[in-house]
Amino acid sequence: MFPVRQVHFDGLKLDRDIVGKFVANDNDYKLIKAIQIYSDMTGSECIAEGVDSEEKFEKLVALGVKSFQGYYLSHAVKEEELDRMVRLFS
Numbered sequence: 001m002f003p004v005r006q007v008h009f010d011g012l013k014l015d016r017d018i019v020g021k022f023v024a025n026d027n028d029y030k031l032i033k034a035i036q037i038y039s040d041m042t043g044s045e046c047i048a049e050g051v052d053s054e055e056k057f058e059k060l061v062a063l064g065v066k067s068f069q070g071y072y073l074s075h076a077v078k079e080e081e082l083d084r085m086v087r088l089f090s
Contacts, residue, residue, distance in 0.1 A: 010045065011045040012035055012038070012047070014035060015049065019070075032048075036063050046064075052070050
């Protein structure tokens with residue numbers, strides 16, 4: 001078995017199932033906090049998916065998460081609209 005500790009991850013994605021429940025579930029909150037700390041220590045990007053409310057967004061920011069995906073930020077964008085969206089937020 002190849003040891004995980006020998007692998008460098010460019011990014012660590014927080015699954016929407018954990019992000020969806022961490023506000024009310026202390027274990028999920030602690031897991032996200034630990035993953036974010038590990039991400040900082042290794043220079044990996046921590047990405048939270050399924051961010052669908054201001055409360056979740058603000059709590060994730062407070063934990064140090066800097067990258068997000070979810071309906072709170074934007075609904076799915078059609079390919080034709082992608083260039084406009086990139087210019088809008090650049």
